[in-house]
Ligand code: ADP
């Protein structure tokens with residue numbers, strides 16, 4: 001949808017012109033389930049974004065509708081009750097309520113939301129929604145919020161209003177994205193660096209499956225990691241190295257050992273991946289992606305039959321350097337590194353093979369690293 005069409009739709013609905021804000025989804029290239037362990041990640045923002053058309057009101061009410069979901073919602077900034085529970089609107093109410101709770105005075109507003117981010121596919125449509133609406137509320141109220149505050153506020157909404165105890169990676173990438181760059185982030189210090197992608201070609205394959213247990217399993221993994229760190233007497237798994245983990249393996253149950261081993265080795269892989277990308281060694285980057293998938297499958301147990309199948313099919317294609325599941329897991333997408341520009345053959349072959357084995361037509365996108373949150377002039 002063109003922005004002019006979104007604006008026209010807004011005028012039809014609310015009778016006056018809006019400003020339009022956008023925030024992108026993200027794909028994580030490597031560093032999975034490490035963000036909530038104070039570890040390292042390397043996502044990039046993608047050129048699928050959530051747009052929020054918004055205009056202020058003279059009262060303190062928020063009205064919202066989405067072109068991607070049914071239902072229209074309304075709540076009052078002065079009434080902290082969650083009036084939108086169980087609907088998609090809870091993310092937006094959370095963002096507004098938490099900005100207010102942090103001491104910012106917002107204005108009432110009418111909102112119309114539209115997104116090109118595949119929803120529920122592990123490309124963080126939820127973070128894009130949180131960051132885009134947070135930026136819209138702040139901008140309408142004339143507040144210049146730091147990107148970190150927008151990102152952290154969105155993460156808090158995810159915790160308190162959506163019940164997912166996610167790390168900071170998704171909202172960070174949506175806020176800070178840099179065109180043609182991956183983002184290397186230390187989730188403890190919050191130091192980050194854009195890393196040029198140069199000629200690296202990443203392709204995203206959407207299995208178009210999502211298993212219901214995803215959110216519960218996510219929170220369970222996080223609890224496992226906290227338990228493992230506690231037993232090892234460390235603040236978080238970030239503070240454990242592989243040699244120490246192996247030496248003290250007997251102190252952990254088999255499950256906790258495997259969870260910890262994934263996090264510890266994945267942190268090492270991110271650091272190696274940064275080096276490989278900086279040195280232009282894409283084959284090494286691909287090897288690290290393969291190892292990441294294996295660790296997520298066998299040790300962290302967050303893959304799925306469809307993700308494993310997609311990885312297997314992709315690896316069978318010529319010119320593929322690496323393939324892994326991306327995002328929280330239990331469905332969603334794989335991210336894949338190709339040697340040269342993806343040929344039409346790659347997309348056709350993968351699509352046909354996956355459809356033949358599952359009966360599902362996958363979606364395949366070329367990943368272009370995009371800039372983070374902004375207003376569309
Ligand atoms: P992901 O973040 O991987 O896309 P989630 O389950 O975390 O998947 O978030 C998806 C949810 O976010 C949707 O079910 C919906 O509640 C909300 N959401 C995302 N995008 C939109 C949108 N454009 N309009 C309304 N709600 C949205």
Ligand code: MG
Pocket residue numbers: 124125126127
């Ligand atoms: Mg999400």
